[in-house]
Amino acid sequence: MIQKKVCMIGSFGVGKTSLVARFVRSIFSEKYHTTVGVKIDKKVVEVGEKQVTLVLWDIAGEDALTTVRASQLRGASGYILVVDGQRRATYETAFDLQRRVGEAIGSVPFLCVLNKSDLRERWEVTEDDVEALRQSGWPVLFSSAKTGEGVEDVFQELATAILKIPNVKDDRANEATPRGI
Amino acid sequence: MSKTTEPTKQLREAFEDVAKLTAAVGLVIFERTPQGKFTLVSPPPDWFRNLVPNVQTGSVVSVLEAFPALDAFLPEAETVWNCKTREAASELVSDLWSEVQTSGEELHFRAHALKADGRNWLLLELATSLYRERQLVLQYAHDVALQNDTIVRLNLEVERATQAKSDFLATMSHEIRTPLNVILGMAELMAETQLTEEQQKYVGTFQRAGSNLLTLINDILDLSKVESGSLKLESENFDLFEVAGSAIELVQVKAREKGIAATHEIAPGTPRYLRGDSLRLRQVLLNLLGNSLKFTHQGSVRLRVEPEPDAPDAGIVRFTIQDTGIGIAKDQLPNVFQSFTQADSSITRKYGGTGLGLAISKKLVEAMGGLIWVESTFGEGSTFFFTARFGLGQAPAVALPATNETQASALGARLRILVADDSEDNRFLISSYLKLLPYQLDFAENGVIALEKLRSGTYDLALVDVHMPEMDGYEVARSVRDHESRGNNKTLPLIALTADAYPSVIEKSVAAGFNAHLTKPIRKQTLLEAIARHARVPELRDVTITDESYSRASLASGYLKSSRKKAAEIVAAIGSENFDAIRTTGHNMKGTGTAYGFPRLTELGGRIEQSAMEKDAGAVRTAVYDLIAYLDQITLEEDLQPKAPFGSIPRVSIKNSLRSLAPMFIERLRTSSPVLQDAIKHSDFPAIRVFGHNLKGNGANFGFPVLSELGDRLESAALRNELGPMEAIVGELRQYLDFVVIEYE
Numbered sequence: 001m002i003q004k005k006v007c008m009i010g011s012f013g014v015g016k017t018s019l020v021a022r023f024v025r026s027i028f029s030e031k032y033h034t035t036v037g038v039k040i041d042k043k044v045v046e047v048g049e050k051q052v053t054l055v056l057w058d059i060a061g062e063d064a065l066t067t068v069r070a071s072q073l074r075g076a077s078g079y080i081l082v083v084d085g086q087r088r089a090t091y092e093t094a095f096d097l098q099r100r101v102g103e104a105i106g107s108v109p110f111l112c113v114l115n116k117s118d119l120r121e122r123w124e125v126t127e128d129d130v131e132a133l134r135q136s137g138w139p140v141l142f143s144s145a146k147t148g149e150g151v152e153d154v155f156q157e158l159a160t161a162i163l164k165i166p167n168v169k170d171d172r173a174n175e176a177t178p179r180g181i
Numbered sequence: 182m183s184k185t186t187e188p189t190k191q192l193r194e195a196f197e198d199v200a201k202l203t204a205a206v207g208l209v210i211f212e213r214t215p216q217g218k219f220t221l222v223s224p225p226p227d228w229f230r231n232l233v234p235n236v237q238t239g240s241v242v243s244v245l246e247a248f249p250a251l252d253a254f255l256p257e258a259e260t261v262w263n264c265k266t267r268e269a270a271s272e273l274v275s276d277l278w279s280e281v282q283t284s285g286e287e288l289h290f291r292a293h294a295l296k297a298d299g300r301n302w303l304l305l306e307l308a309t310s311l312y313r314e315r316q317l318v319l320q321y322a323h324d325v326a327l328q329n330d331t332i333v334r335l336n337l338e339v340e341r342a343t344q345a346k347s348d349f350l351a352t353m354s355h356e357i358r359t360p361l362n363v364i365l366g367m368a369e370l371m372a373e374t375q376l377t378e379e380q381q382k383y384v385g386t387f388q389r390a391g392s393n394l395l396t397l398i399n400d401i402l403d404l405s406k407v408e409s410g411s412l413k414l415e416s417e418n419f420d421l422f423e424v425a426g427s428a429i430e431l432v433q434v435k436a437r438e439k440g441i442a443a444t445h446e447i448a449p450g451t452p453r454y455l456r457g458d459s460l461r462l463r464q465v466l467l468n469l470l471g472n473s474l475k476f477t478h479q480g481s482v483r484l485r486v487e488p489e490p491d492a493p494d495a496g497i498v499r500f501t502i503q504d505t506g507i508g509i510a511k512d513q514l515p516n517v518f519q520s521f522t523q524a525d526s527s528i529t530r531k532y533g534g535t536g537l538g539l540a541i542s543k544k545l546v547e548a549m550g551g552l553i554w555v556e557s558t559f560g561e562g563s564t565f566f567f568t569a570r571f572g573l574g575q576a577p578a579v580a581l582p583a584t585n586e587t588q589a590s591a592l593g594a595r596l597r598i599l600v601a602d603d604s605e606d607n608r609f610l611i612s613s614y615l616k617l618l619p620y621q622l623d624f625a626e627n628g629v630i631a632l633e634k635l636r637s638g639t640y641d642l643a644l645v646d647v648h649m650p651e652m653d654g655y656e657v658a659r660s661v662r663d664h665e666s667r668g669n670n671k672t673l674p675l676i677a678l679t680a681d682a683y684p685s686v687i688e689k690s691v692a693a694g695f696n697a698h699l700t701k702p703i704r705k706q707t708l709l710e711a712i713a714r715h716a717r718v719p720e721l722r723d724v725t726i727t728d729e730s731y732s733r734a735s736l737a738s739g740y741l742k743s744s745r746k747k748a749a750e751i752v753a754a755i756g757s758e759n760f761d762a763i764r765t766t767g768h769n770m771k772g773t774g775t776a777y778g779f780p781r782l783t784e785l786g787g788r789i790e791q792s793a794m795e796k797d798a799g800a801v802r803t804a805v806y807d808l809i810a811y812l813d814q815i816t817l818e819e820d821l822q823p824k825a826p827f828g829s830i831p832r833v834s835i836k837n838s839l840r841s842l843a844p845m846f847i848e849r850l851r852t853s854s855p856v857l858q859d860a861i862k863h864s865d866f867p868a869i870r871v872f873g874h875n876l877k878g879n880g881a882n883f884g885f886p887v888l889s890e891l892g893d894r895l896e897s898a899a900l901r902n903e904l905g906p907m908e909a910i911v912g913e914l915r916q917y918l919d920f921v922v923i924e925y926e
């Protein structure tokens with residue numbers, strides 16, 4: 001079976017681990033547990049008639065003590081940039097992260113997820129902000145790990161995008177700029 | 182591997198010991214072969230067999246498949262294993278990572294790459310406690326960061342709410358001030374009409390209530406401005422002695438009424454010329470002096486100004502306001518400077534007030550870099566102290582004499598004024614204020630009409646409301662300025678009218694090109710002063726004195742009346758040796774006399790000011806006697822040559838005791854004659870009768886027998902319910918009022 005490495009990227013506390021837990025095991029915990037280092041999880045998804053095992057690298061969120069390292073990203077076929085809609089700072093960090101990830105692994109499919117859509121009324125990220133993301137060519141999805149809303153779509157869309165690129169590793173070398181799905 | 186294939190018994194025992202140990206500490210050891218394979222050399226513990234089934238010591242394990250996270254570590258580990266030097270064992274440790282089991286259980290690991298005795302080793306360590314430890318530290322850091330985020334967000338929300346409150350208050354102030362403007366203005370006009378004693382009482386009551394309401398609105402606005410940080414302090418040169426002196430002077434009137442002494446002293450060494458916000462300083466002084474005065478029933482209120490002892494710089498000044506009032510109980514002292522708090526709620530009932538004055542003072546003092554505090558003994562009095570930090574300023578250049586423009590305006594040459602306001606009430610109010618003055622008024626009810634008129638007509642001044650339909654006042658001002666800059670036209674003085682008192686609104690007016698900004702409710706005096714100050718000198722038209730002479734006379738007569746009052750105040754102040762008050766009065770007279778057409782008053786004011794500064798009571802006395810003599814000599818009809826329809830001008834001689842009141846009587850009659858006309862129009866005979874009766878009596882009292890007779894005729898006709906003769910009587914009255922000249926004996 002095909003295996004694809006997918007990295008979860010974003011500031012701390014945006015819900016990367018919760019998205020994976022919801023996606024892989026359909027569970028959600030209100031309690032926040034900081035991820036240390038990397039957490040590896042796997043799930044098989046079907047894209048058309050193909051089955052693909054997504055090896056999910058849930059990388060510790062960026063904070064004052066932790067930065068995402070190139071060695072953790074190596075070999076990734078795609079990545080998910082997670083933003084907490086309630087904290088505008090995580091939206092701003094996403095731009096920097098996307099640039100650094102692009103520099104480290106080149107242009108692979110990615111998408112940006114605005115998480116915690118169940119708390120929309122408390123969001124600091126505005127419609128204009130979302131539009132700005134779309135304008136810069138980023139695919140943007142909304143999700144709630146708590147309710148499960150949009151979570152399947154996130155991984156399914158990324159898996160689909162990854163499989164549309166037959167030889168990711170070969171292509172990657174030839175591409176200069178990062179690109180979304 | 183060959184070296185491990187035939188272990189000696191000793192070695193085997195040693196390995197078994199290691200195996201027990203490694204299993205106990207959760208270690209799995211692989212040897213990395215020269216071919217890059219990983220051979221398990223330690224006995225596999227249960228957790229490992231769960232992850233990698235069917236392994237035993239000696240198995241070659243595909244570690245990357247079992248532990249994908251090693252993908253990030255192994256390339257780095259190769260640098261250790263490929264190291265050729267035979268130095269002491271070198272080691273590389275991986276980051277922690279976690280593997281999630283199908284069950285959802287998480288295992289936490291750390292990998293070590295070792296090189297020892299030329300052989301390469303990979304150790305997998307089950308690092309549960311280390312992981313928990315790190316997680317706790319990070320989690321704590323994240324919780325703190327999230328809490329900080331929350332605090333920042335809440336602060337932002339509070340800021341937004343405060344801003345919303347300010348906006349709300351600004352809007353409300355507009356909404357409240359506009360009708361209040363009309364109410365107060367109408368009350369002022371009504372008070373000038375002929376009223377019965379009862380009516381005067383009613384009008385007086387709603388004037389006072391209106392003023393109180395206005396004060397309250399202003400206080401609330403002030404407080405909200407300070408709280409929202411939108412209060413901007415000015416930094417201008419000012420005369421500290423003048424500010425302190427004039428503050429005391431303002432409260433002296435009230436103090437005299439209560440029989441209390443209000444005095445001030447300025448300590449030697451106090452810097453006189455400072456830089457700062459003198460208006461705000463005056464506001465604090467008036468708040469504190471007013472407060473002390475309110476709670477003092479006998480004795481004195483004293484203001485002392487001195488340099489702050491041991492202050493690091495010379496601009497820090499201490500103000501002390503000491504009273505002999507009711508004092509404040511010790512347990513109430515901490516509440517004194519809080520909003521809406523008077524020391525005791527029963528005080529509010531007895532003394533009135535909003536309790537905002539001291540709260541505002543505190544905020545203002547703090548904004549001025551100072552401190553405010555109070556010491557008090559219950560029943561004996563209170564002493565309020567405050568300090569404020571100012572820059573050192575410069576003595577002003579010699580005061581400029583009034584310019585020709587102000588003279589011309591004040592003398593009432595026929596100015597053409599455009600009033601642009603969408604509110605009919607406001608247009609009416611302004612026209613009521615100005616109707617007795619020789620101004621030619623024109624009106625516009627929106628910005629578009631205003632602009633058309635300003636472009637096609639010639640005006641000496643325009644009063645423009647900033648909130649108007651079609652085109653707002655700012656746009657009008659910008660268009661006018663734009664037009665002027667292109668056409669090389671003379672600059673038209675523009676005065677903005679608005680109910681918003683916020684500095685940002687004033688800044689917006691200035692930016693749009695307005696020369697001045699009047700905040701509603703606009704008082705008559707403020708409006709007249711603004712017009713006098715800003716109106717353009719009319720070109721030499723209408724110079725010949727016409728029937729407006731009376732308005733000129735009435736403006737001048739009001740001024741002369743106040744000058745007489747000032748002369749009396751100066752005489753009283755000589756007795757109490759209050760040279761500061763005398764100096765201020767003299768200074769004011771010097772500045773205004775010429776503008777009202779009395780250069781002699783400017784000269785005398787200057788003499789009084791100078792003598793007061795020298796504390797020369799004798800010289801002040803001489804000057805004041807000269808002033809009184811001059812005021813007694815003046816006859817108002819000097820140089821006035823009105824045209825008379827009767828062939829001769831009615832001239833009236835007035836008794837000395839009533840001379841100062843006669844012009845006001847005539848002026849009030851002029852204002853109230855529309856009331857009479859209205860009563861006639863509605864056949865309101867009782868009202869006509871009262872009017873006639875009063876006119877009969879007052880006409881005789883003030884020395885106008887013709888008016889007295891007209892009053893008698895009115896009263897009689899009204900008693901008979903006859904409308905027939907009214908028209909003729911009103912016509913005569915109007916003509917008389919238009920052309921009467923007052924002569925003093």
